[in-house]
Amino acid sequence: MSKQRAKLVVGNWKMHGRLAENAVLLQAVAQGAGELPAQVRVGVCVPSPYLAQSQSLLEGSRVAWGVQDVSAFTHGAYTGEVAAPMAVDFGATLAIVGHSERRAYHRESAELVAVKTQRVLEAGLTPIVCVGETLEEREAGSTEQVVGMQLDEVLAKLSEQEAARIVVAYEPVWAIGTGKSASSEQAQAVHAFLRARLAAKGAAVADVPLLYGGSVKPENAEELFRQPDIDGGLIGGASLKAQDFLVICKAATTSVAG
Ligand code: 13P
Numbered sequence: 287m288s289k290q291r292a293k294l295v296v297g298n299w300k301m302h303g304r305l306a307e308n309a310v311l312l313q314a315v316a317q318g319a320g321e322l323p324a325q326v327r328v329g330v331c332v333p334s335p336y337l338a339q340s341q342s343l344l345e346g347s348r349v350a351w352g353v354q355d356v357s358a359f360t361h362g363a364y365t366g367e368v369a370a371p372m373a374v375d376f377g378a379t380l381a382i383v384g385h386s387e388r389r390a391y392h393r394e395s396a397e398l399v400a401v402k403t404q405r406v407l408e409a410g411l412t413p414i415v416c417v418g419e420t421l422e423e424r425e426a427g428s429t430e431q432v433v434g435m436q437l438d439e440v441l442a443k444l445s446e447q448e449a450a451r452i453v454v455a456y457e458p459v460w461a462i463g464t465g466k467s468a469s470s471e472q473a474q475a476v477h478a479f480l481r482a483r484l485a486a487k488g489a490a491v492a493d494v495p496l497l498y499g500g501s502v503k504p505e506n507a508e509e510l511f512r513q514p515d516i517d518g519g520l521i522g523g524a525s526l527k528a529q530d531f532l533v534i535c536k537a538a539t540t541s542v543a544g
Pocket residue numbers: 298385457461462463464465499500501502520521522523524
């Protein structure tokens with residue numbers, strides 16, 4: 287019998303949204319989330335210019351908000367960067383680090399992702415550390431080696447107490463934005479592997495939330511969230527439509543209840 291952990295569903299808006307449409311989306315999500323049971327937590331990670339808007343529309347609601355990346359530095363001459371304490375100024379509690387789009391397009395190394403995770407924790411935010419393999423890596427049979435290395439690099443820099451405060455998101459690169467989700471069996475297998483890796487860091491780390499991301503939709507969310515080591519989702523495209531996102535959040539409810 288697997289342990290019942292609370293579920294967490296987080297939207298990653300990526301570089302989408304404008305002020306007017308955000309207002310409609312944030313209000314709808316805040317209202318819908320208010321009807322979910324307490325075991326399901328909901329969040330959105332928005333582009334940084336919209337943190338103030340998120341704060342003003344989500345404060346007092348059940349929805350947490352945050353950023354999609356942070357600088358590896360706390361302040362300084364780093365043009366264009368946003369530091370974790372700046373997000374805290376706007377009430378953020380979440381920060382995605384190591385998303386595959388940043389690893390691929392901005393050449394972020396596993397080492398840099400680990401440093402960013404430290405900055406996020408120091409600022410008092412919850413890091414959502416993304417790991418995932420490419421299609422070539424999966425086909426070469428190296429999925430566990432790749433995600434294991436990505437996670438280990440982060441864990442190596444953290445104490446057990448710090449590691450217990452992270453969230454891990456498994457996002458197979460081949461499933462992101464492709465409409466082709468990992469099957470629930472494929473996702474569960476990698477989650478079980480990651481869970482064992484986390485547990486090896488210490489008892490307090492074994493139960494950190496493990497989210498699945500990659501083409502989660504209203505149609506497949508429930509099946510994914512029912513898996514014993516899938517504690518929720520990191521949702522891209524479907525988080526931009528309030529109705530779809532809320533159906534996905536509700537799917538987490540069903541799997542907690544069931
Ligand atoms: P999609 O849900 O659009 O596949 O994106 C997943 C993702 O990258 C979330 O961080």
